[in-house]
Amino acid sequence: MKSKTLFILCWCSFIISCDFDEAPPTMTETPYEFNLPAGVPFPPIPSDRAVTLERVALGKQLFYDKRLSRNETISCGSCHLQSEGFADHHPISIGIDNRIGFRNSPTLINVAYHPYFFREGGNNSLESQVFGPIEDHREMDFSTIGIIERLKDDENIQTLSHQAFGKSLDNFVIVRALSAFERTLISANSKYDRFKYWGENEALTISEQRGMSLFFSTRLNCGSCHGGFDFSEYAIVNNGAFASFDDHGLARITADSSDIGKFKVPTLRNIELTAPYMHNGTYNSLEEVIERYNQGGFGHPNQSSLIQSLQLSEQEKSDLIAFLKSLTDWDFINNSEFSE
Ligand code: HEC
Ligand code: HEC
Structure with missing residues (x-):
């Protein structure tokens, strides 16, 4: 009786897995090998x-x-x-x-x-x-x-x-x-990475460097939310991009109205390739995003106090966008290791 049960069990496990001609590979x-430059965290x-x-x-x-x-x-x-x-x-x-x-x-x-x-x-x-x-x-x-x-x-x-x-x-x-x-x-091989982690001082243009200084300045505060190696430390906040929310974000799980409109801070790496933007894809361009931050957001009650009117000049806006575009990592995007 016992050996019959064993036989049936073996037979069952045999038919649910692939019928290899020989023994399955070990x-x-x-x-x-992750191959990350010095300074990029593992x-x-x-x-x-x-x-x-x-x-x-x-x-x-x-x-x-x-x-x-x-x-x-x-x-x-x-x-x-x-x-x-x-x-x-x-x-x-x-x-x-x-x-x-x-x-x-x-x-x-x-x-x-x-x-x-x-x-x-x-x-x-x-x-x-x-x-x-x-x-x-x-x-x-x-x-x-x-x-x-x-x-x-x-x-x-x-x-x-x-x-x-x-x-x-x-x-x-x-x-x-x-x-x-x-x-x-x-992704850690954009122009910005070559400048910051690989020590190539010429990797960023003057405009991109100005944009970088603005981005990390206490006047703009972008780096306070989009900081660290990945341009996010994954805080869940309301960035002022909307006056009201169909998708309540964090409040969907906490049911707390002070969490309405809070979303995980996204990375900005390769941002020029990932339009449209925000959780609902309603911002079509980086220009639109910058303009909203420039206005200091819509002022939703849960908006982070880090979002303030910026009074950016046209030159500053274009420097900021040039910097954001320096975060594109073409080696990564074209690397066949990740392709179909
Ligand atoms: C129909 C389109 C679609 C398909 C197919 C899809 N995803 Fe996604 N993926 C999304 C969307 C939209 C989100 C955001 C969901 C949310 O926030 O609720 C997401 C989120 C994710 C996230 C979380 C990213 C983050 O920043 O938190 C991961 C990881 C992910 N997907 C992996 C996968 C994997 C693995 C598969 C295949 C098994 C897959 N996705 C298939 C659309 C898709
Ligand atoms: C209070 C934290 C905070 C600050 C400060 C902040 N952001 Fe954001 N940012 C976010 C959050 C959260 C989102 C995503 C919101 C959503 O999904 O609706 C976001 C989205 C974005 C996006 C779109 C990303 C995507 O993949 O959709 C860009 C671009 C961006 N921010 C750039 C900036 C720039 C430039 C600054 C400075 C002028 C800045 N952010 C300041 C929190 C912040």
């Missing part, structure tokens, strides 16, 4: 989530795989495009069957540094975040159970899965592989 853990990676070349290879494959959506039409890469700084150009993202989503797609660049995810910070791990888009009926409208079943006989995926995690594709493998790939999306 797990290999080749460390991923991303905080939990000790049980080591980023290996094998995990990144599988994660990248899954990131660009449309079979992760119910009708196999969209992948993570459909809303997070490398050429658009891992964001997209729609004001509000568009998902399966052209369903309009809920927010503007944020960049995934430097997401390894974020302490929480989504625009109001309502999710606290890169791993659990993965279930959001897969299950959202306006995004991929599917399930990890469906994905596991659909990919169970895909020899390429199953080989990568065994190499990366020593087992067939399952929930654990899907979320860990995607996060491993996302943690490698580090």
Whole structure:
């Protein structure tokens, strides 16, 4: 009786995983080299989530795989495009069957540094975040159970899965592989980085340097919110960009009216590629954004006191924009390591 049960168990586990002609490949853990310049902090990676070349290879494959959506039409890469700084150009993202989503797609660049995810910070791990888009009926409208079943006989995926995690594709493998790939999306080679971290004094023009001084000045205060290596320390604040809010931001989870209109400070890296701007994509250009800050915001009751009228001259506005454009990292945008 006992051996019969064992036989049935073995047989079941055999049919739910890929039918390899030979034994599945063994797990290999080749460390991923982050290659960051001096001064750029190493991303905080939990000790049980080591980023290996094998995990990144599988994660990248899954990131660009449309079979992760119910009708196999969209992948993570459909809303997070490398050429658009891992964001997209729609004001509000568009998902399966052209369903309009809920927010503007944020960049995934430097997401390894974020302490929480989504625009109001309502999710606290890169791993659990993965279930959001897969299950959202306006995004991929599917399930990890469906994905596991659909990919169970895909020899390429199953080989990568065994190499990366020593087992067939399952929930654990899907979320860990995607996060491993996302943690490698580090942009640190813009003109600004070459000036600041790589010691190239000529990397920024005089106008860009003036814009940088303005940006970090106590008069403009941009650096108080958009500070540090990633141009954000991820505070959740109201930046005065709107007079009223359909999307209540942080208040959606706290139900506290003093949190209405508070959103996670976004990075400004590669900002010229990620238009339109803000959580709802209603600002079309950097000029519009600067003009709103120049006016001192709309004065919503929850607006941060750091947002004040600036009285910028035309020269100052164009210097500021020149500086923001120096944050584009073309090496990163064109790096085939991150491409489909
Ligand atoms: C239909 C478009 C769409 C698809 C497909 C999509 N995303 Fe997103 N993604 C978004 C939007 C919109 C947000 C912002 C959601 C929010 O703030 O509530 C987001 C947020 C994120 C965030 C959080 C970023 C931050 O700054 O907090 C991560 C990480 C992410 N997506 C990864 C993925 C992964 C991995 C996949 C594939 C499994 C994926 N996305 C598929 C549109 C999409
Ligand atoms: C009080 C904190 C704070 C200050 C000060 C601040 N910002 Fe922001 N910034 C934010 C927040 C929060 C958002 C996102 C708001 C949203 O999603 O609706 C944002 C959004 C932006 C965006 C659009 C980013 C995107 O991806 O959509 C740009 C560009 C920007 N800020 C530039 C600046 C500049 C330039 C300054 C100085 C003149 C500045 N910010 C000052 C908090 C701040």
